[in-house]
Amino acid sequence: MSGHLLPPLKPIPIKERLAMIFLQYGEIDVLDGAFVLVDKTGVRTCIPVGSVACILLEPGTRVSHAAASLAGHVGTLLIWVGEAGVRLYASGQPGGARADRLLYQASLALDQTARLKVVRKMYALRFGEEPPSRRSVEQLRGIEGARVRKMYQILAQRYQVNWGGRKYDPEQWDIGDPVNRCLSVATSCLYGIVEAAILAAGYAPAIGFIHTGKPLSFVYDIADILKFETVVPIAFQVAARLPAGYERQVRLGCRDMFRQQRVLDRLIPVIEQVLAAGELAVPPPPEDALLPAIPNPESVGDVGHRC
Numbered sequence: 627m628s629g630h631l632l633p634p635l636k637p638i639p640i641k642e643r644l645a646m647i648f649l650q651y652g653e654i655d656v657l658d659g660a661f662v663l664v665d666k667t668g669v670r671t672c673i674p675v676g677s678v679a680c681i682l683l684e685p686g687t688r689v690s691h692a693a694a695s696l697a698g699h700v701g702t703l704l705i706w707v708g709e710a711g712v713r714l715y716a717s718g719q720p721g722g723a724r725a726d727r728l729l730y731q732a733s734l735a736l737d738q739t740a741r742l743k744v745v746r747k748m749y750a751l752r753f754g755e756e757p758p759s760r761r762s763v764e765q766l767r768g769i770e771g772a773r774v775r776k777m778y779q780i781l782a783q784r785y786q787v788n789w790g791g792r793k794y795d796p797e798q799w800d801i802g803d804p805v806n807r808c809l810s811v812a813t814s815c816l817y818g819i820v821e822a823a824i825l826a827a828g829y830a831p832a833i834g835f836i837h838t839g840k841p842l843s844f845v846y847d848i849a850d851i852l853k854f855e856t857v858v859p860i861a862f863q864v865a866a867r868l869p870a871g872y873e874r875q876v877r878l879g880c881r882d883m884f885r886q887q888r889v890l891d892r893l894i895p896v897i898e899q900v901l902a903a904g905e906l907a908v909p910p911p912p913e914d915a916l917l918p919a920i921p922n923p924e925s926v927g928d929v930g931h932r933c
Contacts (some may be wrong), residue, residue, distance in 0.1 A: 637701030639928050640826045641891045645819045645884035648877060655694040665688075669680035679822040679890060682814075694718060701928075703822040707814065717821070724744050724828030724930050731829050731901065731907045732842075733858035741905035744835045747903030751896065752851045767836060777854055785866040787880045804872065805865040811873050812857035813849065815880040817842065820849045823893035828930030829901075848897060856880075856889060894928065 633639060652663040654673075661675040675681070675696060680703040683689065688702065697704050704718035734740045749757040749766055753773060757766055775791075782789030788807050795800060795812050802810070803878065824831050824844055829875055834843025836850070860879040864872050911917075 637699075637826075638676060640679055640823050640894060641676050641888075643890060644674070644813060645678075645890055646682060647673065647678055647881075647882060648682045648684055649673070649687055651686040653688045653690070654683070654693045655690040661693060661696055670879070675702050678702055679819045679826075680705055682818055684708075693931050701826065703818070703825060705818055705821070726789050726911070727828030727895050727930065728830050728833075730906070731833050733832050733909060734904040734906055735835060737904070737906065740906050741835055744904045747900050748836065748847060748851055751900070752759060752854075754906045757881055763836070769838075774854075778858075781859065785862040786866050787862055803880055804868055805862065808861035808872060808876050808896060809858065810863045811876040812861040813853060815877060815884075816849045816853055818859045819884065819890060820852075820893060821845045823890070824848065825895060826928035826930045827894045827897050828928075829897065848893070848900070851896060851900075852889070852892075856887065900928050 628686040630852050643776065649663050652671075653913050654661070654663050656662070657664070657670065660670075661673045662670040663733045665672060666773050673681070679928060681697070683704060683706045685708065706716045735745055745766055746757050748762070752770075758769065761769070778792060779789060781787075788803075789805065790803070792809065793806050821831050821842060829844065831845045832840070834840070834847045837846040840846070861876055861882055863927050864876045864879060869875055
């Protein structure tokens with residue numbers, strides 16, 4: 627008889643999880659087998675770590691080795707963030723465990739014809755129509771930028787919010803106007819769950835097609851497809867009312883919207899649809915490659931989760 631009383635931990639698919647939670651002011655640890663936040667008075671709050679796509683850790687939190695290890699085992703992304711959840715310091719990486727997916731993504735980004743097809747698909751999904759033909763990636767970015775500026779103006783008029791353009795300085799958060807602060811909080815929520823989905827699908831957040839040169843370039847690519855139908859309206863709604871603690875109200879609104887619209891159900895299919903537009907096959911392993919001596923165990927999670 628083995629000494630294990632419980633079955634091995636297995637990640638569950640992203641689509642079956644809660645989108646995100648924010649934690650602050652406490653120590654995160656594993657006590658009596660539970661993932662908990664312990665506040666300064668010793669009160670424990672149990673966190674359903676395996677049922678959440680990502681946990682955003684705000685200032686005032688400390689994470690034990692056991693807690694980080696458990697999050698990695700169940701495929702939950704830990705993201706250390708700054709004030710109001712908008713300044714990313716670091717993140718754990720529980721996914722991205724598929725070399726074939728990473729090579730496939732890289733081959734699409736390196737092939738200029740395939741990259742253009744991927745970018746055109748992103749444009750079509752974002753705006754609901756095919757982009758103009760015979761346009762380069764740079765030309766499509768210019769067309770996209772003009773349309774995005776117009777969409778911000780339309781939403782500002784709809785919600786009767788003063789709008790002077792999208793302005794955000796992560797080093798001077800306090801001087802931003804309320805609507806831009808609301809937008810930054812809302813997009814940071816979307817970036818968190820998109821990164822978790824990209825990793826769960828076995829891809830790299832850094833290998834983008836429109837955005838490049840950033841650790842989250844592909845996250846920005848995918849988030850841009852969805853943000854005007856998901857988090858941006860939430861930001862304008864809250865900015866129009868401007869309640870006390872409006873940054874927290876944006877986070878709560880995004881959380882509820884993610885659940886109601888089942889955004890996590892959509893993310894991995896959107897990622898796969900975008901990449902498939904490049905019309906390249908997933909590269910097979912080289913014939914002389916050394917296969918794993920110990921086969922990977924079966925998992926009920928997504929392909930990028932480490933079992």
